[in-house]
Amino acid sequence: xxxxxxxxxxxxxxxxxxxxxxVWRSYIEATTLLEDHLDRQLQRDAGMPHVYYGLLxxxxxxxxxxxRMTELAKxxxxxxxxxxxxxxxxEKSGWVRREDCPSDKRGQFAVLTDEGYEVLxxxxxxxxxxxxxxxxxxxxxxxxxxxxxxxxxVAEGLEPSEAGADxxxxx
Amino acid sequence: xxxxxxxxxxxxxxxxxxxxxxVWRSYIEATTLLEDHLDRQLQRDAGMPHVYYGLLxxxxxxxxxxxRMTELAKxxxxxxxxxxxxxxxxEKSGWVRREDCPSDKRGQFAVLTDEGYEVLxxxxxxxxxxxxxxxxxxxxxxxxxxxxxxxxxVAEGLEPSEAGADxxxxx
DNA sequence: CCGATTTACTTGAACTATCAACTTTCATGA
DNA sequence: TCATGAAAGTTGATAGTTCAAGTAAATCGG
Numbered sequence: 198x199x200x201x202x203x204x205x206x207x208x209x210x211x212x213x214x215x216x217x218x219x220v221w222r223s224y225i226e227a228t229t230l231l232e233d234h235l236d237r238q239l240q241r242d243a244g245m246p247h248v249y250y251g252l253l254x255x256x257x258x259x260x261x262x263x264x265r266m267t268e269l270a271k272x273x274x275x276x277x278x279x280x281x282x283x284x285x286x287x288e289k290s291g292w293v294r295r296e297d298c299p300s301d302k303r304g305q306f307a308v309l310t311d312e313g314y315e316v317l318x319x320x321x322x323x324x325x326x327x328x329x330x331x332x333x334x335x336x337x338x339x340x341x342x343x344x345x346x347x348x349x350x351v352a353e354g355l356e357p358s359e360a361g362a363d364x365x366x367x368x
Numbered sequence: 369x370x371x372x373x374x375x376x377x378x379x380x381x382x383x384x385x386x387x388x389x390x391v392w393r394s395y396i397e398a399t400t401l402l403e404d405h406l407d408r409q410l411q412r413d414a415g416m417p418h419v420y421y422g423l424l425x426x427x428x429x430x431x432x433x434x435x436r437m438t439e440l441a442k443x444x445x446x447x448x449x450x451x452x453x454x455x456x457x458x459e460k461s462g463w464v465r466r467e468d469c470p471s472d473k474r475g476q477f478a479v480l481t482d483e484g485y486e487v488l489x490x491x492x493x494x495x496x497x498x499x500x501x502x503x504x505x506x507x508x509x510x511x512x513x514x515x516x517x518x519x520x521x522v523a524e525g526l527e528p529s530e531a532g533a534d535x536x537x538x539x
Numbered sequence: 540c541c542g543a544t545t546t547a548c549t550t551g552a553a554c555t556a557t558c559a560a561c562t563t564t565c566a567t568g569a
Numbered sequence: 570t571c572a573t574g575a576a577a578g579t580t581g582a583t584a585g586t587t588c589a590a591g592t593a594a595a596t597c598g599g
Contacts, residue, residue: 210493211500220516221499225422227519228399229445230526240557246585251396266548274400279586281549286585303547303594322381328392329382335521343514345391348398350506355401411587417555437578450556452579457555474564474577 231331238327243320245290248275249283250324253292253317256309263308265298280307292316402502409498414491416461419446420454421495424463424488427480434479436469451478463487 213221235247243250255272256262264272270280284307287293292313298304309317333341384392406418414421426443427433435443441451455478458464463484469475480488504512 210496213496213499213504216516217504217512220512220519221503223516223519223523224503226445227523227526228403230523232399233445234526236557248585267546274397274404276587277548278550278588282585282587285549298547301547301595303592305548325381325384328384331526332392332395332522333384333388335525336518340514340518340521341388341391343511344518345387345394347507347511347515348391348394350511351503352394352398352401354506355398355405355502407587419555438576447557448578449558449580453555453557456579469577472565472577474562476578 234331235324235327239320239324242323243316245287245292248273249287250317250320252280252283252287252307253309253313256293256307257314257317261308262314263296263306266305266307269307287313405502406495406498410491410495413494414487416458416463419444420458421488421491423451423454423458423478424480424484427464427478428485428488432479433485434467434477437476437478440478458484 232247239245239247239250245253251273252269255269256264266280266284267277270277273280275283284293284295287307288295292310294308294310296306296308298306336344403418410416410418410421416424422444423440426440427435437451437455438448441448444451446454455464455466458478459466463481465479465481467477467479469477507515
């Protein structure tokens with residue numbers, strides 16, 4: 198009778214097959230190259246890294262162009278600490294401003310300034326073009342669909358709070 | 369007769385459709401969460417970020433466990449500058465050592481030390497397990513195959529030197 | 540109402556990344 | 570042989586990220 202591999206840590210590691218390795222390497226290469234590419238594109242054209250651009254986008258899409266810090270951090274999938282630093286820098290650039298939350302004195306809103314909105318509008322075309330050229334223009338519609346499904350699955354699996362992943366008795 | 373959109377910069381931006389946007393957002397979320405996840409896992413367990421782990425892997429796979437700096441940088445898809453700093457840190461940790469290249473006095477080899485190899489062996493199981501849980505365990509074989517193809521295409525499209533992308537007369 | 544937690548957010552230090560500038564060596568072609 | 574330019578790699582300054590620890594306000598359980 199075999200022991201069920203409850204604690205994989207101790208068991209023989211489930212190595213990747215050759216094919217899985219090829220997939221994984223391609224993943225690493227593509228994501229590294231792409232993130233670098235977009236970072237450079239945006240840094241050069243808009244003067245900010247890709248993540249910061251993403252923050253402005255989230256704000257622009259939000260009612261009254263504002264979001265609570267924690268909310269923004271969740272949407273952008275970054276830590277609150279990282280966001281604090283990022284917003285500090287975006288504030289210095291004049292693209293975001295902070296506002297106190299009236300209902301919760303601990304709370305802060307990050308608000309997209311007009312200048313921030315302007316920067317976004319000005320550089321959005323160049324950015325989507327870069328994304329298109331790097332990704333969508335190269336993939337068939339089926340591949341695009343597939344990519345969406347796959348990334349959705351992976352993202353969901355890693356979503357912080359994994360709904361009690363380490364608290365199995367709560368499931 | 370319509371003008372061909374040769375210089376997309378000036379034309380109406382080719383915005384992403386709603387579906388394309390969803391795909392793109394999922395991509396961003398998945399890659400952000402995954403890279404963070406693996407960084408934390410490796411930082412906690414092995415004391416180094418994911419990229420550095422990748423460097424050790426490349427070295428371990430190479431003959432005599434060594435690579436020229438430029439070669440390693442190319443394989444890992446990072447700049448030589450970044451690599452210089454990274455190797456300096458890995459040297460400090462005792463996992464890599466530099467060696468002069470006899471045939472080219474400008475050249476340097478990065479060599480994986482025994483200690484480096486040991487660290488790698490020790491933490492590889494935990495790392496593949498993390499990759500499995502986050503990615504392969506969640507995808508069907510078809511999805512895995514599809515992911516490989518897609519990432520290969522994207523990576524190739526971004527490969528530095530794009531084989532004369534800006535030298536169209538050479539194509 | 541009060542003490543204990545939790546939540547919201549910030550801070551500073553240590554670390555990593557980027558960019559441009561620099562040194563050294565190699566290759567090329569008069 | 571010599572000058573010129575390219576290649577290999579490093580460096581230092583600046584910017585961004587992480588982690589642990591911190592403050593202050595809200596909430597929860599008696």
